[in-house]
Amino acid sequence: MNKKLLAAALSAAFVAPAALADVTTYGVINSSVEFAKATGATTSSQDFKSVNRVTANNSRIGFKGWEDLGNGLKAIWQVEQNVDIDTGNSTTSWANRNSFVGLEGSFGRVLLGKHDSAYKTMTIGLGTNILVDTSADTCNSQAIFCRGDQRVSNTVQYYSPVVNGFSAGVSYGADETRATVGGNRANAYSLSFGGKYVNGGLAVGAGYEHRNDSVATSTGLDTDYFKLVGAYTFASATTLAAGYEHSEVDQFAKSAKKQDGFTLAVKQQLGAWGVGASYTWLGKEKNGAEGDGKAKQWVLAATYDLSKRTQVQAYATKLSNNKSANRNFGINPLNGTPLNGTLSAAGADPQAIGVGIRHAF
Numbered sequence: 001m002n003k004k005l006l007a008a009a010l011s012a013a014f015v016a017p018a019a020l021a022d023v024t025t026y027g028v029i030n031s032s033v034e035f036a037k038a039t040g041a042t043t044s045s046q047d048f049k050s051v052n053r054v055t056a057n058n059s060r061i062g063f064k065g066w067e068d069l070g071n072g073l074k075a076i077w078q079v080e081q082n083v084d085i086d087t088g089n090s091t092t093s094w095a096n097r098n099s100f101v102g103l104e105g106s107f108g109r110v111l112l113g114k115h116d117s118a119y120k121t122m123t124i125g126l127g128t129n130i131l132v133d134t135s136a137d138t139c140n141s142q143a144i145f146c147r148g149d150q151r152v153s154n155t156v157q158y159y160s161p162v163v164n165g166f167s168a169g170v171s172y173g174a175d176e177t178r179a180t181v182g183g184n185r186a187n188a189y190s191l192s193f194g195g196k197y198v199n200g201g202l203a204v205g206a207g208y209e210h211r212n213d214s215v216a217t218s219t220g221l222d223t224d225y226f227k228l229v230g231a232y233t234f235a236s237a238t239t240l241a242a243g244y245e246h247s248e249v250d251q252f253a254k255s256a257k258k259q260d261g262f263t264l265a266v267k268q269q270l271g272a273w274g275v276g277a278s279y280t281w282l283g284k285e286k287n288g289a290e291g292d293g294k295a296k297q298w299v300l301a302a303t304y305d306l307s308k309r310t311q312v313q314a315y316a317t318k319l320s321n322n323k324s325a326n327r328n329f330g331i332n333p334l335n336g337t338p339l340n341g342t343l344s345a346a347g348a349d350p351q352a353i354g355v356g357i358r359h360a361f
Contacts, residue, residue: 023065027361030057030133031085032313034354038334038344042323046345048334055332056086057356058133060097066104073105098151108160115157118169119207119225120149122194126203127231127241128263130276131301133331135352136315138263140330142342144282144295144319145263147247148209148225152190165199175213184220186213201233214249221250237269249288257288274303282327292324311358318351319344 032055038048062080069075080097100113115121124146129139139146152173159169173190180186194207207227215221224247231241245261260283267276278299285293297319304312321327321344328334328344329352335344344350 022067023063025061025063025361027059027061027083028133028358029059029083029085029361030356030358031055031059032057032134032354032356034135034352034356036135036332036334036350036352036354038328038348038350040321040347040349041345042347043345047348048345048350053332054086055135055354055356056082056084057358058137058331059083059085062097069103071105073103075101076104076109076111077101100157106161108158111155111157111159113155114151114153115155115171117150117152117155117173117190117192117207117209118157118159118171118194119192119209119227120146120151120194121159121171122167122169122196123205123207123227123229123243124149126196126205126229127233127239127267128229128243128265128278130265130267130278130299131303131313131315133358134313134315134356135329135332135350135354136299136301136317137329137331138278138280138297138299142328142333143330144280144297144327145243145245145261146227146330147245147261148207148227150190150209152192162198165197166195167197168195169193181213181216181219186219188213201235202230203232204228204230215251218252221252223250224248231265239265239267239269241265241267251287255287258286259283259288259293272305274301274305276301282325285324289322289324292322294322295325295327296320297327309360312355313358314355316353318349320349321347323347 035052037050041047060080060082064078067075079095079099081094098115100111100115102109102111141147141149152171154174154176155171157171160167171192175188178185190211192209196205209225211223213219214223227245229243231239233239243263247259249257263280265278281296282294284291299317301315324346326343326346329350333342334350
């Protein structure tokens with residue numbers, strides 16, 4: 001009898017912490033099989049030849065929780081990371097996605113850690129990106145639109161509560177390296193602001209971001225972004241969306257490079273079916289590559305919901321770069337030879353046709 005009581009006590013000791021902590025495991029497992037290529041590069045040897053591939057589509061797993069501190073105050077935390085389900089050979093680190101600890105109450109939320117900037121947080125998910133987390137995703141820093149989006153390390157952020165449909169956020173990313181450039185100590189911090197208004201079928205978001213000392217060749221050269229997006233969903237489940245983004249990149253002893261991006265999208269939900277199309281384009285780079293820096297992308301997509309959490313998807317997309325432009329897919333980028341980071345070889349035209357399955361848990 002004593003042994004049984006001891007076993008029960010030990011079991012309770014291990015179970016109790018888990019029971020008292022509010023911890024949620026969540027994630028998305030998303031994969032496609034697709035035909036893809038990026039040919040037409042200004043230097044033909046940098047073409048990405050046609051290939052059939054299976055993609056991980058930004059699959060991820062996360063853990064989050066909270067503790068009630070009383071008087072309406074909660075401690076909140078989250079740890080999230082990518083999962084390369086196509087190869088199983090993840091090159092990403094633990095907590096490489098939005099991961100933080102913070103406080104939440106009637107005042108809003110304060111976060112410390114690694115997190116999407118306020119610029120990104122307050123302007124995504126408003127309808128301009130009709131098929132996220134696939135090669136047809138049009139909103140990413142290396143794509144045509146959302147070029148100012150980033151996930152900020154070493155960040156402190158604040159997000160207000162929603163008041164009459166309005167909410168706002170601000171984020172600061174510290175430069176913990178403070179590298180010496182040209183004999184001067186750089187301070188490559190980022191400061192970001194964003195706001196959003198949602199009322200019924202209407203959703204509007206705006207953001208501004210300043211990246212100090214962001215040009216590696218010299219201190220005092222900064223980058224600034226501004227973005228405005230809006231969408232309206234009608235009673236017929238038709239969503240129309242549009243967006244505008246402006247960037248300015250300082251140059252030494254020259255006027256700043258300026259460039260404007262635009263996007264238009266339409267999506268129709270018909271029961272379990274969804275169909276959509278978008279067109280995104282990047283104007284000439286003033287004081288830079290001019291007309292040769294232009295790019296454009298079209299997307300056609302269809303989805304079918306097998307359940308609330310499982311969806312099958314089909315898509316076709318093509319991104320066309322002028323000879324000096326090197327924009328790429330935001331997800332599953334196609335890199336030429338030699339590899340060019342996440343950007344395409346200049347002048348290459350990434351394109352893909354695929355089908356896939358997405359499951360959220």
